[in-house]
Amino acid sequence: MCGIAGRILSASGNVGADLVDLMEAQRHRGADSTGFAVYGPPVDEGYIVRAMGLDRDALSADLESFLEIAREHGSDFLADPTWDNASTKHVSVRMRIKDPKDLGAFTRAADTISARLAVQSVGRSLEIIKDLGGAEDVSQKHNVRDMKGTHGLGHARLATESDVSPTASHPFWARPFADVAIVHNGQITDYFTWRDKLERAGYRFMTGNDSELIAVWISDQMSKGLTKEQALKKSITSIDGVFTYLISDTEGMGFAKDKFAMKPLVTVERNGELAAATEEQAVRKIYQGEVDIINYDGPSMMNSWLVDPVRQAA
Amino acid sequence: MSETVITVGDRHIREVHREIQAAAEQGGHIVLKDARSRHNLGVALPAGANLHFEGSVGYYCGGLNNGATITVERNAGWGVGEAMASGDITVGGYAGMSCGASMLGGVVHVKGDAGPRCGVAMKGGDIIVEGKIGYLSGFMAHAGRIIALGGADDACADSLWGGEVWVAGPIKSLGVDSKAIEPRPDEVASIEELLRSRGINDASRDWKKIVSGEKLWHFESRDANAWLMI
Numbered sequence A: 001m002c003g004i005a006g007r008i009l010s011a012s013g014n015v016g017a018d019l020v021d022l023m024e025a026q027r028h029r030g031a032d033s034t035g036f037a038v039y040g041p042p043v044d045e046g047y048i049v050r051a052m053g054l055d056r057d058a059l060s061a062d063l064e065s066f067l068e069i070a071r072e073h074g075s076d077f078l079a080d081p082t083w084d085n086a087s088t089k090h091v092s093v094r095m096r097i098k099d100p101k102d103l104g105a106f107t108r109a110a111d112t113i114s115a116r117l118a119v120q121s122v123g124r125s126l127e128i129i130k131d132l133g134g135a136e137d138v139s140q141k142h143n144v145r146d147m148k149g150t151h152g153l154g155h156a157r158l159a160t161e162s163d164v165s166p167t168a169s170h171p172f173w174a175r176p177f178a179d180v181a182i183v184h185n186g187q188i189t190d191y192f193t194w195r196d197k198l199e200r201a202g203y204r205f206m207t208g209n210d211s212e213l214i215a216v217w218i219s220d221q222m223s224k225g226l227t228k229e230q231a232l233k234k235s236i237t238s239i240d241g242v243f244t245y246l247i248s249d250t251e252g253m254g255f256a257k258d259k260f261a262m263k264p265l266v267t268v269e270r271n272g273e274l275a276a277a278t279e280e281q282a283v284r285k286i287y288q289g290e291v292d293i294i295n296y297d298g299p300s301m302m303n304s305w306l307v308d309p310v311r312q313a314a
Numbered sequence B: 001m002s003e004t005v006i007t008v009g010d011r012h013i014r015e016v017h018r019e020i021q022a023a024a025e026q027g028g029h030i031v032l033k034d035a036r037s038r039h040n041l042g043v044a045l046p047a048g049a050n051l052h053f054e055g056s057v058g059y060y061c062g063g064l065n066n067g068a069t070i071t072v073e074r075n076a077g078w079g080v081g082e083a084m085a086s087g088d089i090t091v092g093g094y095a096g097m098s099c100g101a102s103m104l105g106g107v108v109h110v111k112g113d114a115g116p117r118c119g120v121a122m123k124g125g126d127i128i129v130e131g132k133i134g135y136l137s138g139f140m141a142h143a144g145r146i147i148a149l150g151g152a153d154d155a156c157a158d159s160l161w162g163g164e165v166w167v168a169g170p171i172k173s174l175g176v177d178s179k180a181i182e183p184r185p186d187e188v189a190s191i192e193e194l195l196r197s198r199g200i201n202d203a204s205r206d207w208k209k210i211v212s213g214e215k216l217w218h219f220e221s222r223d224a225n226a227w228l229m230i
Helices: A015-024 A056-072 A102-113 A135-143 A192-202 A211-224 A228-238 A280-286 A311-312 B013-026 B186-195 B219-226
Strands: A003-013 A033-038 A047-053 A089-095 A119-121 A126-132 A149-157 A181-188 A241-249 A252-257 A267-269 A273-277 A303-307 B004-005 B029-033 B051-053 B066-072 B086-092 B107-110 B123-129 B141-146 B162-166 B178-181 B209-213
Touching: A003 A015, A003 A181, A003 A211, A003 A241, A003 A252, A015 A033, A015 A135, A015 A149, A015 A273, A015 A280, A033 A135, A033 A181, A047 A056, A047 A126, A056 A089, A056 A102, A056 A119, A089 A126, A102 A119, A126 A135, A149 A181, A149 A241, A149 A252, A181 A211, A192 A211, A211 A228, A211 A241, A228 A241, A228 A252, A228 A303, A252 A273, A273 A280, A303 B219, B004 B013, B013 B029, B123 B186, B141 B186, B186 B209
Parallel strands: B004 B029, B029 B051, B051 B066, B066 B086, B086 B107, B107 B123, B123 B141, B141 B162
Antiparallel strands: A003 A149, A003 A273, A033 A126, A033 A149, A047 A089, A047 A119, A119 A126, A181 A241, A241 A252, A252 A303, A267 A273, B162 B209, B178 B209
16 A cells, blocks of 8 residues: 655645645555655756765765766766755755766666665656655655645555665656656556566666556656657556556656556646545645545546646647 | 534544544434545444534545444545445445445445445445446445446446346446346335435336356356456
8 A cells, every 4th residue: 555646736836845745644555655756946957866875974975976977978066966964874865967968878877876876866847855754754854845846746655565765765767757757556566577578678677666667667668759648548558457656747747547446546626736646635635625526436547637738738 | 403513624533533422322413524535434333323424524434334324415435334234324426436345234325426346345235326336346245235326337246246236327348257137026116115215216217137147156267267357
């Protein structure tokens, strides 16, 4: 059992606070770890990189190695990296980097030091923050409540298939596609079959978490030219297991659900806003009064929502 | 008759429970306000308790019911009336997944649609759905009746062990080992009588009664392919 959430605001605002509320309300679904994908104001230049250092004491050496790789790919730091000041061994780092010549090649190179410093997201707007514990714990450590933006995802994990670790938490970045993230509720039953196929095709898995497969699978489909919506639709018949997952990018988000219809998703969709969650009581933390709820309860469902549909249509 | 008003809000659910239990012991009508789709409301209540929820409730509302009468103004989440032994639950709107799961007796009456696996593993009692029942409704039910006035989604009555699924309106597809049969007039009369007792007066319909194909009763592994969905 896990809990997922999505939030779109009609204009940039306190999306971090809403995501923390949506996830804290689903804490009972799993508090092994909690993660957030927040789409903040897009940067004018370069990318925002979120990464996790696995040894706080070695951080400066690991950042040195990262910078070396970045420079080899025509990138550089645009500002000094910042990180949390907690006492945990792992450390969450935020970097601002110049565009590398080829984001795919750079990501592959950066992933060679992932045992020391694991890249969690790269985007103009996206920042993935994840850590052990419940929503409030993670929020307090990483100031998620204060994060502004237009939209984002949340995830509360109850580990059923693999290890609990800060890096094996959701959301997962669909590397190397800037600004694309997923969160998943369920279990993927043909994980090893798919992982084997994708590894043969050259993809690298960073964790043993079955949900990471969805991010890698989506990347593969997007590399083949599918849109987010086409990939969502195809996943319903291509991936075996129990799943309701959300995928987001700068334009908005969508979900897909397996043919067994085991994992719920409810939404409130109104006035250019979206609140989506596994449980209705979570979206009603945002909309406390009586409100029209949509239950995506059936089998083999999908849908997608845009940030600011007026602007998108223009 | 006295009326007790209890506000749910964001209070701890245990505190709300204690108030409901105390009010039920005193008797009289209990109105719950501001339920905010919270879970596990009004569970394990005794006969004589009489509750009304304003708005919508979350998971397992009226679960383990022992005879209470419960009404929900709008929607109910997952597992309304789960494992109830007796009593009467009415949902004004939509009932989420696994409505009346494993119930043993009593009535769950849904005025809107019901989600997937309505009446899953039920062992007795009646589920009445004025709208449509979702995917895999009646899955592995053993006894009791599911009565749907607005049709059924895919895999209706899949792996039905016993009991009956009554459907008026289109059935998108039947699940494995279930069969639709023409009901006898006296059986139809008993269904329509039950519906009239619930205030559904135009109960006359073109009913299909779905029962177990009874093949799964004697499962043989060499026949496994017949049961696999994938």
